[in-house]
Amino acid sequence: ICAEGAHYAVQRAAGIMGLGRRQIRHAATDARGALTAEGVAAALAEAEAAGERVIAVIATAGSTAVGAFDPLQPIAEVCRSLGVWLHVDAAHGGGFLFSAVLRQRLAGIELADSVVWDAHKMSRTGPLCTAVLYRDERACNQAFEQEASYLFHDKGLPGFDFLHRTVECTKAALGLRWYLALADQGEAGIARHVEACVELTRQAHALIEAQPDFECALRPEANILCFRLRDGEVDELQIRDALIREGRFHLSTTLFAGRRWLRIVVMSPASRLQTIEALLCDIRSRCPSA
CATH class of the missing domain: 3.40.640.10 (Type I PLP-dependent aspartate aminotransferase-like (Major domain))
Incomplete structure (x- = not known):
């Protein structure tokens, strides 16, 4: 079950x-x-x-x-x-x-x-x-x-x-x-990394929710955030495939509540809120109606 x-x-x-x-x-x-x-x-x-x-x-x-x-x-x-x-x-x-x-x-x-x-x-x-x-x-x-x-x-x-x-x-x-990871960073070091990833995901959610042309599936509980353009004609799979081919961003998609969403997982310590902002701008540039 x-x-x-x-x-x-x-x-x-x-x-x-x-x-x-x-x-x-x-x-x-x-x-x-x-x-x-x-x-x-x-x-x-x-x-x-x-x-x-x-x-x-x-x-x-x-x-x-x-x-x-x-x-x-x-x-x-x-x-x-x-x-x-x-x-x-x-x-x-x-x-x-x-x-x-x-x-x-x-x-x-x-x-x-x-x-x-x-x-x-x-x-x-x-x-x-x-x-x-x-x-x-x-x-x-x-x-x-x-x-x-x-x-x-x-x-x-x-x-x-x-x-x-x-x-x-x-x-x-x-x-x-x-x-070796624990020996190098300790439990406290890994905790800081996990907390930073979750906090950045929370900030990304707030940023996306503030955009009139984007929406999020849920308020994130972890470091996973699903979002999409409000324009129902946009093909999220095509957007994702184009981003992956160009190598600037790495993200996936998922189905949730009967709809396709773009999905990001914040795991890299190099990720910043500016990274998310750049991703949103890139997605907009691919959608003339956005």
Whole structure:
């Protein structure tokens, strides 16, 4: 059970597990596309009435499209009361935990059974650097425990054996990148970066909302901002493709509330409000009616 706007990896995981997309149930969401505890409870009740077994509820801390945060605390309470596994996709928003100012947006994440967190999103590492965290490490060990005559010889040796905890047999030590980022900048340094990105996104929202010819999809909760020209004849995909080809700006688009929006993610410490102003001017120049 997840929101309709959950990351596409949910469908991919269902396919890899052999469940199929039809086994994904979408719970009701609010105007931001975020799950609600009431929606999750209703979806669980519907599944029980249909005789279906729910493997997990997947909540999101920083949705990919618009950066919305699900209310983790009440969702966790619903899941715990029914004995349902709660997984939190904090791939994007996990970096907020470094900030004393922002971490309340993830209140309740400590109640999750598992969490995924991408350090390359907001924690100043290069890709790929991802952690999967478990409330009880035995869950991970039991999921991947197996025997192979050509592996797993030295079970009695001290140390950490990745072979028992990953899908891949051979895997790079991704955590080293995270360690080096923390060693270089410390938690306080990463917190300053996260807070600066969120503040610049807030300023960009105020700037765009003040323009008569632009509109924003939502007030940003994170460092993701979706906006568009008010002119309904403008093709956002064409604008985005032209900007990418010319190499001056990097942005994407997304569908939200039935409309196509330009989407920016503020992650570079070199970004300034002047960068956003220049982007708006460039977009206007491509639209004669703007």
